[in-house]
Amino acid sequence: MKLALVSGDGLPVSGLLTIFRNVVEAGFARESLELPVVADLGFSWRPDKKRFFPRGSSDLTYPDWMSVSTAVPVGTGRADLLRELSEIRSAVAHADTMTDEECADLHRSVESLAGPYEEYFTQWFDEHDVDWVCAVNMTLSDAVPVTLGLHRAAAKRWPAGVPGGVLFWDHDLFASYSVFEEGARVYPPAPNQFTPLPGTHPCHRWAVVSPGLAEEVKGYPTQLSATTVPNILPTVGAGELQDRHHSFLEQRELASDRPLLLVPVRVFHVKGVEISVSMFAEIKRICEERRLPIPYLLVFGSLDEDPPYAHKVVSLVQELNVQEDVVFLDGVPLSSHQDAAGRWRLDEIDLLRMCRAGGGAVLFTPNTSDVESVGLGPALAAVSEVPCAITDYACFEEIYGTLSSCVKLSGGNELSSAAGRLLDLMVKNSQNDPDVQEGLKRDKEKVLESFDPEPWRKLFQEMAHDVATSGTSKASASQETSGSS
Structure with missing residues (x-):
């Protein structure tokens, strides 16, 4: 089947795309997909990602x-x-307080942009003969006109009886993703008259990444149920590091005998990178006291996504005098490669492999408890069999259980204690301590159970079967529908 991807993230690299990479590269997907996957990553419609508008990073x-x-x-x-x-976007977030006249004005504004995107998606689907489009986080109201245009283009291409359609794949929803900017909620707490929902057409399917999101969907005004389809995790190999790993360290002037602490998040104001930096400073202090090798802190995200927050993080790095030990990777790519200057940019899998080989750990420290629907940091640590430190966030126990070996940081006064506990785990793991390694293996077993790939396998088989067993022409149906409209 021919698959298209439409991402609402507006970023050249993100956790959502990394998970999609894991799905595409899984064996069951490779058997079903006609490659390449055509993708629109939302650069043209995310006004809050100004540094990537309108074509992404060159x-x-x-x-x-x-x-x-x-x-x-x-x-x-x-x-x-x-x-x-x-x-x-701002108006949609507080639409329930608007007058009838203001609502009518907002509808007109939405329609003025929905039309061009409907035309664009219609042509795009036809040009690439798309069977299914995976719409990632398009239910949120970042770009209501674009989502509306997508709904309408899909209805044209896949009218009743024509196989294929849209798989809405949501990692965040309205109530559970309570992001605030300048004191105002970015998204409404629930769908409203301006937010198109999956279920308005027979060609829609809906998948969410956690039971909590599936439960939230039950309260939405739609007849379509959401299926829980857990994220697929990468496979992190062991063994000797390769030339690209050594070149990466040399090119960035990083000593090979120092552990790597990974912060696998965007540099965005709810991700709590500043907490990871503060904890790292404590780890460095303890290492100096104990005469242990000082780790490096590698932050995955781009400083261009949220410049005001990035400035605060960089300022804190300088204030704590750890600038020689902190590396901002400027967005981790979907696959490792050398750039035009010959410098290696390593993907998540390679970075985790290096973290594991060098006795490192993962820091995952959101600064608010109610923006993560899963929180993949602990899962990445678990599949790599390295320790992890976290702040307490709402869905952690739902996903990872109550027996996780993660070091939990509940408040600022615990920073030094948590740093010491994490460092102890790192040292003991490097020394092959049986108790520590047994705990990490239990974490891995729990994570592999929670992130079972079987739902994705079943979903792909159903989608591929739909289009393989029908002789109906999608393109003809789309052209006929367009001609009659």
Whole structure:
């Protein structure tokens, strides 16, 4: 089957795309997919990702299995479009307080942009003969006009009786993703009249990544149920490091005998990178006292995504005098490669492999408890069999259970204690301490149970079967529907 990806993240690299990479590279997907996957990563409609508007990063290399669109469907000036999309998102978030006249104005604004995106998606699906489109986090109201255009284009391409459609794949939903900017909630706490929901057309399917999100969907005004499809995790190999790993360290002037602490999150204000930096400073202090090798802290995200927050994080790094030990990776790519200057950019799997080989650990420290639906940091640590330190967040026990060996940081006064406990686990793991390694193996077993790939396997088989057993022409149906509209 021919698959398209539409991502609401508006970033060249993100956790969502990394999970999608794991899905695509799984054996069952490789058997079902016609590659490359065509993708639109949302650069043209995320006004809050200004540094990536409208075509993403020019220096980023995507894997061979992905072909990324650079289209800009709306021809208005960049500043005007950013302003209009921002105003729409803000208005949708507090639509329940608006007057009838304000609602009518908002509907007109939405429609003025929905039309061009409907036309764009219609042509895009036809051009690539798409069977299914995976719409990642498009239920949230970051770009209501785009989601509305996507719904309408899908209804044209896959009318009743035509196989294929849209798989809405949500990692975050309205109530559970309570992000605030400048004191205002970015998303409404529940769907409203402006937020298109899956279930308005027979060609829709809906998957969410956790039981908590599936439960939230039950309260939405739609007849379509959401299936829980856990994220697929990477396989992190053991054994000797390869030339690319050694070159990465040399090119960044990182000593090979110092452990790596990974912070596998974006540099975004709810991700708590500042907590990881503060904890790292304590780890460095303890290492100096104990005369242990001082680790490096590698932060995955790009400093360009949320510049004001990035400035705070970088300022804290300098204030704590750890700038020689902290590396911002500027977005971890989907696959390891050398850039135009010959420098290695390593993917998540390679970084985890190096972390494991050097006796490192993972830090996952969101600074608010109610924005993570899963929180993959502990899972990445578990599959790598390395220790992990976390702040306490709402869904942790639902996903990871109550027996996790993760070091929990509950408050600022515990920073030094938590840093010492994590460092103890790192040292003992490097020394092959049987109790520590047994605990890490239990974590891995629990994670592999929680992140079972079987639901994804079943879903892909059903989607591929739908399009393989029908002789109906999607393109003909789409053209006929377009001609009659």
